Amino acid sequence: MTAVLTDLLAALGTGALRIVDLTHTLAPDFPNITLPPEVGQSRPFRMEEVSRYDERGGAWYWNNLSFGEHTGTHFDAPVHWVSGRDRPNGSCDTIPVGDFIAPACVIDCVADSARDADFLLTRGFLEAWEAEHGRIPAGSWVLMRTDWSKKTDPVAYQNFDAIGQHTPGPDPDCVRFLVEERDVIGFGTETIGTDAGQAAHFLPPYPCHYYMHGAGKYGLQCLANLDLLPPTGAVLIAAPLKILQGSGSPLRVLALVPTAGQRA
Amino acid sequence: MTAVLTDLLAALGTGALRIVDLTHTLAPDFPNITLPPEVGQSRPFRMEEVSRYDERGGAWYWNNLSFGEHTGTHFDAPVHWVSGRDRPNGSCDTIPVGDFIAPACVIDCVADSARDADFLLTRGFLEAWEAEHGRIPAGSWVLMRTDWSKKTDPVAYQNFDAIGQHTPGPDPDCVRFLVEERDVIGFGTETIGTDAGQAAHFLPPYPCHYYMHGAGKYGLQCLANLDLLPPTGAVLIAAPLKILQGSGSPLRVLALVPTAGQRA
Numbered sequence: 001m002t003a004v005l006t007d008l009l010a011a012l013g014t015g016a017l018r019i020v021d022l023t024h025t026l027a028p029d030f031p032n033i034t035l036p037p038e039v040g041q042s043r044p045f046r047m048e049e050v051s052r053y054d055e056r057g058g059a060w061y062w063n064n065l066s067f068g069e070h071t072g073t074h075f076d077a078p079v080h081w082v083s084g085r086d087r088p089n090g091s092c093d094t095i096p097v098g099d100f101i102a103p104a105c106v107i108d109c110v111a112d113s114a115r116d117a118d119f120l121l122t123r124g125f126l127e128a129w130e131a132e133h134g135r136i137p138a139g140s141w142v143l144m145r146t147d148w149s150k151k152t153d154p155v156a157y158q159n160f161d162a163i164g165q166h167t168p169g170p171d172p173d174c175v176r177f178l179v180e181e182r183d184v185i186g187f188g189t190e191t192i193g194t195d196a197g198q199a200a201h202f203l204p205p206y207p208c209h210y211y212m213h214g215a216g217k218y219g220l221q222c223l224a225n226l227d228l229l230p231p232t233g234a235v236l237i238a239a240p241l242k243i244l245q246g247s248g249s250p251l252r253v254l255a256l257v258p259t260a261g262q263r264a
Numbered sequence: 265m266t267a268v269l270t271d272l273l274a275a276l277g278t279g280a281l282r283i284v285d286l287t288h289t290l291a292p293d294f295p296n297i298t299l300p301p302e303v304g305q306s307r308p309f310r311m312e313e314v315s316r317y318d319e320r321g322g323a324w325y326w327n328n329l330s331f332g333e334h335t336g337t338h339f340d341a342p343v344h345w346v347s348g349r350d351r352p353n354g355s356c357d358t359i360p361v362g363d364f365i366a367p368a369c370v371i372d373c374v375a376d377s378a379r380d381a382d383f384l385l386t387r388g389f390l391e392a393w394e395a396e397h398g399r400i401p402a403g404s405w406v407l408m409r410t411d412w413s414k415k416t417d418p419v420a421y422q423n424f425d426a427i428g429q430h431t432p433g434p435d436p437d438c439v440r441f442l443v444e445e446r447d448v449i450g451f452g453t454e455t456i457g458t459d460a461g462q463a464a465h466f467l468p469p470y471p472c473h474y475y476m477h478g479a480g481k482y483g484l485q486c487l488a489n490l491d492l493l494p495p496t497g498a499v500l501i502a503a504p505l506k507i508l509q510g511s512g513s514p515l516r517v518l519a520l521v522p523t524a525g526q527r528a
């Protein structure tokens with residue numbers, strides 16, 4: 001085995017490198033994306049037992065599943081959005097596999113998001129982050145940490161009122177900065193959607209979907225455990241199911257994280 | 265970033281390390297597992313378009329999906345089988361994440377499987393392999409390469425006749441050897457199921473499911489591109505969806521493979 005792989009397995013074996021699971025459990029009670037009734041609806045996650053060591057299959061247990069592509073912790077492909085519809089290699093089955101392993105920058109927006117559920121991440125906020133942690137490298141995931149994943153009450157997680165949904169996200173100028181000036185690989189959030197809850201009213205509407213996917217970049221949503229990641233230094237493994245012309249996919253998102261104080 | 269991760273990204277960047285996708289495209293025409301009509305049936309993969317930049321959602325395209333847990337290129341968890349029903353951490357949502365990255369041994373059974381669709385991998389075959397390539401390390405995936413994945417005709421891929429299905433797999437003694445004497449992490453095949461097509465008639469029936477899952481080990485099925493892997497030296501990333509009490513899951517299986525002749 002080549003040295004880089006031997007070293008990787010050794011570091012995992014000694015605990016110098018940990019694997020952190022950024023994935024929520026896919027279950028019927030996980031909050032689903034909510035859209036106005038006049039448009040097509042994404043099916044919530046449902047399981048139906050096929051057999052459980054019983055007369056329907058004595059030696060085995062398994063389930064049938066149904067859900068929308070954008071369910072639970074999931075990946076957004078460029079073709080999900082009209083701005084990315086003509087991107088080459090823009091669907092789950094055609095994205096270059098090299099894009100499935102990439103470093104991550106984690107932006108701590110916890111205090112601001114707790115203060116204001118409509119908190120918007122700005123270019124200025126990122127520039128302040130860069131002054132402390134260094135420039136966001138090209139090809140990185142930028143993950144917006146809000147601790148939203150800790151809201152176990154589905155009503156609080158969705159956070160709707162009469163006006164609509166109130167969840168944090170990036171503002172249009174921030175997204176353009178990440179796409180045009182930092183050439184990131186994609187943007188990830190702990191909420192449902194990479195855009196803020198009120199982003200239908202932005203110009204353009206849903207700027208994170210619009211600009212990211214228009215530039216062939218990806219999204220990750222409903223991430224968990226971002227509080228276990230360092231601001232820089234983690235590597236994400238995020239590979240969607242290879243769905244034919246898939247617009248997105250639930251997936252297992254794993255982070256390789258150096259253990260503080262251990263040599264790796 | 266710690267050295268092991270810097271080296272990993274650098275090796276991927278230079279091409280010294282390649283990512284090989286071992287996954288078939290998840291599509292309605294991919295062959296589905298076939299069972300007698302008197303037992304519960306695993307649903308084939310189906311997609312239903314929710315919107316495509318049209319009146320059902322002007323700016324976005326997405327699909328609803330339905331399928332059984334054991335569809336396409338997929339993972340078998342210990343609880344899938346009655347022998348593994350009481351294994352701790354035996355379902356897709358409870359398996360330790362450290363098990364999702366592991367080295368692979370690839371056993372070339374192409375010629376034998378072409379000669380005999382009912383070819384059975386034996387302990388003796390593995391011992392001959394070990395004489396050439398070294399002992400199968402504990403914690404390795406053992407992948408049975410048959411080039412079955414190259415059969416693009418679904419009838420030839422399933423290979424049923426009046427007696428039943430004819431596809432290669434391991435014999436019971438071979439499985440016990442891998443579990444008890446080599447302590448592998450799991451067994452992978454290019455066919456539908458980790459067991460041979462005729463394994464219902466073995467003692468015990470479906471020995472690969474019975475012994476592997478009874479020992480808390482995993483399965484991978486419908487793998488592709490095993491011909492692109494070296495006999496040893498590749499590392500597999502195989503992380504199932506985090507399905508609540510899931511018995512298995514379609515997944516993206518990636519192999520990290522050193523490029524011949526390049527330093528990594």
Ligand SMILES: [Mn+2]
Pocket residue numbers: 070074075076193221248
């Ligand atoms: Mn989405």
Ligand SMILES: [Mn+2]
Pocket residue numbers: 334338339340457485512
């Ligand atoms: Mn299976």
